[in-house]
Amino acid sequence: MNPSHLSSLPSRAVIREVGLRDGLQSVQTIVPTEHKREWIRAAYEAGQREIEIGSFVPARLLPQLADTAELLAFARTLPGLFCSVLVPNLRGAELALAHGADLMLVPLSASHAHSLANLRKTPDQVVAEVARMRAARDAAGARTLIEGGVGTAFGCTIQGHVDANEVLRLMQALLDAGADRVSLADTVGYADPAQVASLFERAVAIAGDRLWCGHFHDTRGLGLANVYAAMQAGVSRFDACLGGIGGCPHAPGASGNVASEDLAYMLGSMGIDTGVDIGALLRLRGRVAGWLAGETLHGTLWRAGLPRTFPGVGADQDAGPDVPSRCGAATSPTFHA
DSSP: OOHHHHTTSOSBOEEEEOIIIIIGGGSSOOOOHHHHHHHHHHHHHTTOOEEEEEEOSOTTTOGGGTTHHHHHHHHTTSTTOEEEEEOSSHHHHHHHHHTTOSEEEEEEESSHHHHHHHHSSOHHHHHHHHHHHHHHHHHHTOOOEEEEEEESBTBBTTTBOOOHHHHHHHHHHHHHHTOSEEEEEETTSOOOHHHHHHHHHHHHHHHGGGEEEEEEBOTTSOHHHHHHHHHHTTOOEEEEBGGGOOOOTTSTTOOOBOBHHHHHHHHHHTTOBOOOBHHHHHHHHHHHHHHTTTSOOOOSHHHHOBOTTSTTOOSSSOBOTTSOOBSSSSSOOOOOO
16 A cells, blocks of 8 residues: 555544444344343453444334343443443433433434434434533533434435535534534445545534544445545544444435444554454354344455454464454553543
8 A cells, every 4th residue: 555545544443333223223133132231242352442332212113222221331331431322312312311321422314304204303403402412411410422423424315415515514513502523424325435535524624523433334335445535534433333234214225334344354454453353353243143143244354254464364374253363453442532
């Protein structure tokens, strides 16, 4: 790789695991709480330090996520684990505050049509809800961060085109309403690297280090390329789902997120430290695949294994899922919000 390209990339990056929320909300299987605890612990032991635990939504709407409070209580016992939850409204935010989440993600769709289908609110009504969440957070004296996630930032299967200026307007509105962080999401996998570079460069110019995360679905096979483009724009935290599961119930055609194990491999092969033990992550993927028998998982590393040239892999053969190798530094860093 050309060294001039490397100079614009971070030396460290964070993979925020969102499979327990974005992934499981999109499958029919209801994974037992005990298995979810095993998932959280194994991900933690593999070096992941940011995990989206679930979502505070009514169980009748998403029974797959009905145990979020119980899982959050368990996750908070793991030292240094930064726990986030998705909250669609003020009631969800109050639950996140009561149960001690480190961060609550508020989804906002830049597509008006998708916003109404997903949240039954316009984007600007969501912004007003964030202001109420901020007031509730401050009144409670809580330290929970608020992240406004701008979804369908590159287009929508319901509405079609989404104007970049509208995306940026809504991002700024979220910050003005009291969000501590913002993120951009390609909810349906419409983006290409050129689009990502353009929008993220403009977003970084507005939000600086408050632009917290990139979220890319791999619907058309461009998820990893889009991560690379966002890194060049200055972003170093990315959502990913183990096994590439995920999607949106109100975004027809949206498939899974970038696979956590594939992203960890790409970053590690580029010399970017994630602190993730890929072998351990692949073994966890195998366990999760067993729990989700009959569901569609994605990703490619689990089939191919780590190549001989990857750091820590022996020269005699390629490394399959049972061969551990850690990306970047020999020890797992602790990530702070």
